[in-house]
Amino acid sequence: MSEFHRDCKSPDGHRGTCKECHRAIIREWKRSNREKVRGYDKKYKESHKKEANEYKKEWHKKNPGKKTEYGRVYRDRHPDKYIAHQAVKYALREGQLIKQPCGCGCVEVEAHHEDYSKPLEVVWICRPCHRKYHRRK
């Protein structure tokens, strides 16, 4: 327990490091991801420009007035995850789920699903602990 407890603190035991780490991780992730996405996007667009336009036209014909859905790719690839995350979001808003602090004491938590078919059975865990948890698996 005490070992787990130390995870989210800096070696000198100060509180709040987790938040800092969290920010740094997100910044790093965003930066590397943005470049990747951009590069991918460009290549993809160049080779599929025509098809994409055709697709768009078709799509708008079938769905008049609707905007293109950005979450589509993610949803298609991970429908179970997508549904689970939507369910958690909704349940949080409705007060059916309440965020709990992580086992290490961090209050900045995210939902971990043991089983995506049970979208409301979540474990609240902070990002550093979450990463460690999945790396161990």
Ligand SMILES: [Zn+2]
């Ligand atoms: Zn998880």
Ligand SMILES: [Zn+2]
């Ligand atoms: Zn934690």
